[in-house]
Amino acid sequence: MKNTAIKIFATVLLSSSFYYSEAQTLRGIGKRLGQKPEQFIDKKVDDISNATASQSQPTVTNSASQNGPFENLQGLKYDYVRGTEVVFEDNFSADELGTMAQRWTSNGRGSVSQVSLAEGKWLELFDGNTYKIKDLVRIPENFTIEFDVLALSDDKHQFRLDFGFDYQKGVGNHYYLAKHNPLNINASYWFNRFEFHSKEVTPNKNSEVKANMSYFANDVMKVKIRVEGNRMHTYINEYKILDTEMVDPITKKYFYLAFNNDDKTAKIYISNFRIDKI
Structure with a gap:
C-alpha cells in the first residue's frame, strides 16, 4: 500500500x-x-x-454541426469516394516554369509557376481566360474530378472562378458568362458564394451556397466532384455543398475553368488535377 x-x-x-x-x-x-x-x-x-x-471514436464530418465557412448547409455528410480508374492526371511537374502547360489550352495565356505557400508546380490563370485540357479526353458517364485551387489576394477578393462542362473540345473565346454553359459552378470570392447552374436537366436547376470566401483566400481549396448517372455531388475541402440531379449522363462533356479578376493584385493557380472513372 x-x-x-x-x-x-x-x-x-x-x-x-x-x-x-x-x-x-x-x-x-x-x-x-x-x-x-x-x-x-x-x-x-x-x-x-x-x-x-x-x-x-470514429471521425465523422457533418456540415450541420460544423459549417465552417458555409452559412446554410444542412447536414450533408462528407462521403467523397474517388473513382477507381485514372482517365487524366496532371500536376505540371513535366512543364517548364514560365510557360503554358503542355497538356492545356486557353484563349490567351497561362504560366506554370511555383508558389511559396504550397509545394509542386501550379498553373497560373489569367483574367479573361478560359482553360481546357488540350488532349482529346472524353469524360466517362460516371466519374470523379479533383483539383486544387490557390487564390492569393491581400484584401479585395474581387474575382471569381467558374468551372464546369460544355460540349466543345477547344477554347475559341473566354466564357465571361459561364453560367450559360450546360453545367457551371461559380466560386465567387467577390460575392461570397458558390452558384450552380445546369441546363442538362428539366427544369433547369440553379442553386446557391453562401460562403465566407476569405476562408479560402491565401490557402489551398480542394475541389472534388463526383457524378453518377444524373446526380452530381460537389465537395469543397471537407464540406459537401451539393447533392442533386444536375447532369444528363448521355451527353459528351469537356471540363473548363474560366477566370475573371477585377482585383489586379490577386493571383489564382490550379494544380493536382485528375479525372477518374467510377
Missing part, C-alpha cells in the same frame, strides 16, 4: 512538471504569435482535447 501511494505521488509530480513546462513553452510561442498567452494555451488545450477525443 505504501509503495502504491509513492507511485501515485510520483506520477502526479511528473505530470505536474510536464504540464508546467508545456505551459511555459506555449506562453513563449503565444507571445511570438502576438496572442495573449492565456488565449494561446486555451486554444492548444482545446486542440489536444479534441485530438484525444478523435482517437477514441
Whole structure:
C-alpha cells in the first residue's frame, strides 16, 4: 500500500512538471504569435482535447454541426469516394516554369509557376481566360474530378472562378458568362458564394451556397466532384455543398475553368488535377 501511494505521488509530480513546462513553452510561442498567452494555451488545450477525443471514436464530418465557412448547409455528410480508374492526371511537374502547360489550352495565356505557400508546380490563370485540357479526353458517364485551387489576394477578393462542362473540345473565346454553359459552378470570392447552374436537366436547376470566401483566400481549396448517372455531388475541402440531379449522363462533356479578376493584385493557380472513372 505504501509503495502504491509513492507511485501515485510520483506520477502526479511528473505530470505536474510536464504540464508546467508545456505551459511555459506555449506562453513563449503565444507571445511570438502576438496572442495573449492565456488565449494561446486555451486554444492548444482545446486542440489536444479534441485530438484525444478523435482517437477514441470514429471521425465523422457533418456540415450541420460544423459549417465552417458555409452559412446554410444542412447536414450533408462528407462521403467523397474517388473513382477507381485514372482517365487524366496532371500536376505540371513535366512543364517548364514560365510557360503554358503542355497538356492545356486557353484563349490567351497561362504560366506554370511555383508558389511559396504550397509545394509542386501550379498553373497560373489569367483574367479573361478560359482553360481546357488540350488532349482529346472524353469524360466517362460516371466519374470523379479533383483539383486544387490557390487564390492569393491581400484584401479585395474581387474575382471569381467558374468551372464546369460544355460540349466543345477547344477554347475559341473566354466564357465571361459561364453560367450559360450546360453545367457551371461559380466560386465567387467577390460575392461570397458558390452558384450552380445546369441546363442538362428539366427544369433547369440553379442553386446557391453562401460562403465566407476569405476562408479560402491565401490557402489551398480542394475541389472534388463526383457524378453518377444524373446526380452530381460537389465537395469543397471537407464540406459537401451539393447533392442533386444536375447532369444528363448521355451527353459528351469537356471540363473548363474560366477566370475573371477585377482585383489586379490577386493571383489564382490550379494544380493536382485528375479525372477518374467510377
